[in-house]
Amino acid sequence: xxxxxxxxxxxxxxxxxxxxxxxxxxxxxxxxxxxxxxxxxxxxxxxxxxxxxxxxxxxxxxxxxxxxxxxxxxxxxxxxxxxxxxxxxxxxxxxxxxxxxxxxxxxxxxxxxxxxxxxxxxxxxxxxxxxxxxxxxxxxxxxxxxxxxxxxxxxxxxxxxxxxxxxxxxxxxxxxxxxxxxxxxxxxxxxxxxxxxxxxxxxxxxxxxxxxxxxxxxxxxxxxxxxxxxxxxxxxxxxxxxxxxxxxxxxxxxxxxxxxxxxxxxxxxxxxxxxxxxxxxxxxxxxxxxxxxxxxxxxxxxxxxxxxxxxxxxxxxxxxxxxxxxxxxxxxxxxxxxxxxxxxxxxxxxxxxxxxxxxxxxxx
Ligand code: NAD
Numbered sequence: 253x254x255x256x257x258x259x260x261x262x263x264x265x266x267x268x269x270x271x272x273x274x275x276x277x278x279x280x281x282x283x284x285x286x287x288x289x290x291x292x293x294x295x296x297x298x299x300x301x302x303x304x305x306x307x308x309x310x311x312x313x314x315x316x317x318x319x320x321x322x323x324x325x326x327x328x329x330x331x332x333x334x335x336x337x338x339x340x341x342x343x344x345x346x347x348x349x350x351x352x353x354x355x356x357x358x359x360x361x362x363x364x365x366x367x368x369x370x371x372x373x374x375x376x377x378x379x380x381x382x383x384x385x386x387x388x389x390x391x392x393x394x395x396x397x398x399x400x401x402x403x404x405x406x407x408x409x410x411x412x413x414x415x416x417x418x419x420x421x422x423x424x425x426x427x428x429x430x431x432x433x434x435x436x437x438x439x440x441x442x443x444x445x446x447x448x449x450x451x452x453x454x455x456x457x458x459x460x461x462x463x464x465x466x467x468x469x470x471x472x473x474x475x476x477x478x479x480x481x482x483x484x485x486x487x488x489x490x491x492x493x494x495x496x497x498x499x500x501x502x503x504x505x506x507x508x509x510x511x512x513x514x515x516x517x518x519x520x521x522x523x524x525x526x527x528x529x530x531x532x533x534x535x536x537x538x539x540x541x542x543x544x545x546x547x548x549x550x551x552x553x554x555x556x557x558x559x560x561x562x563x564x565x566x567x568x569x570x571x572x573x574x575x576x577x578x579x580x581x582x583x584x585x586x587x588x589x590x591x592x593x594x595x596x597x598x599x600x601x602x603x604x605x606x607x608x609x610x611x612x613x614x615x616x
Pocket of ligand 1: 376377378379408409410412441442443444445446447464465466467470486500501502503522523524551552554555
């Protein structure tokens with residue numbers, strides 16, 4: 253038995269979890285496969301906590317913890333605003349998905365998910381794929397977004413991107429009185445799954461695209477699919493003069509450093525947790541006259557799609573519900589204006605109203 257030394261980080265983790273009102277936090281470790289993961293369940297009031305598993309090279313455990321707590325809270329609000337009977341959860345695997353990921357590591361992770369008895373249901377996220385969902389699915393039933401040939405709903409990214417596109421059109425309606433994106437300049441940060449599909453929608457409507465990514469192979473791929481995109485360097489993304497900035501990479505790109513340099517009218521993208529500090533940075537954007545389409549409202553398409561796998565409805569129905577994100581986004585943008593609050597705050601209030609009314613029903 254090794255010596256026990258109380259760790260300040262451990263205490264901080266628990267206090268952060270309680271402050272953010274999480275129900276459960278699980279640390280998963282397996283020396284044989286090298287698995288180090290955290291699963292956070294924020295809320296199960298509306299239903300089982302569904303959220304993807306991210307694999308990323310976090311600098312340390314504290315960074316991973318912070319990410320998983322914030323991401324899982326975002327999932328609670330996302331499901332609530334989209335009208336789904338789901339709670340919020342998320343998982344992170346600490347490691348380089350290009351180097352450390354193996355089928356056995358994913359299977360082992362699936363065993364940990366299984367032990368949560370369906371309180372947490374996983375799906376893909378940055379650094380994981382539908383093939384990984386297949387490996388996880390060998391050890392647990394509580395996984396969505398498995399390959400179509402295994403009865404799953406497949407890659408949710410096209411549906412997510414379509415929802416982001418619909419939300420972006422709602423923001424355009426609010427900004428310019430027309431949802432038409434033809435001729436608008438959009439800067440897409442991240443040429444991954446969501447960024448690529450989103451680019452397809454925007455180009456077919458006649459938008460001008462500037463795209464960046466930190467990996468050359470991702471740039472090559474988007475160039476092959478859409479030769480008309482203009483490639484820009486990742487460092488120059490924030491001070492591009494453009495109509496719309498679409499963050500489709502990682503979170504916290506809207507912060508003290510970037511917001512003052514933005515030269516766009518709208519921020520609308522697929523990335524989760526775009527605001528480094530939800531109150532402060534939502535307000536900074538509003539003060540600069542930039543319309544922020546809340547990330548968890550407009551990127552709900554993927555969640556709607558994996559929900560279809562649980563409820564047994566078709567991709568067409570998922571697309572129909574995702575189309576409605578236009579109306580939901582516009583409603584939230586109008587509500588923010590009427591109440592004099594930020595668009596993020598309006599979206600959180602919409603989510604909390606639904607969660608609170610269900611919680612009251614449950615205790616009545
Ligand atoms: P992905 O891994 O396929 O793509 C992300 C891309 O961003 C990668 O190509 C990566 O190289 C690039 N990137 C990372 N840091 C960057 C930086 N600083 N500058 C430029 N590019 C950078 O992931 P994805 O599935 O496209 O998801 C993108 C975002 O959308 C994530 O935040 C994810 O959580 C969110 N999201 C995805 C879905 C979905 O259905 N895939 C659903 C909801 C939310």
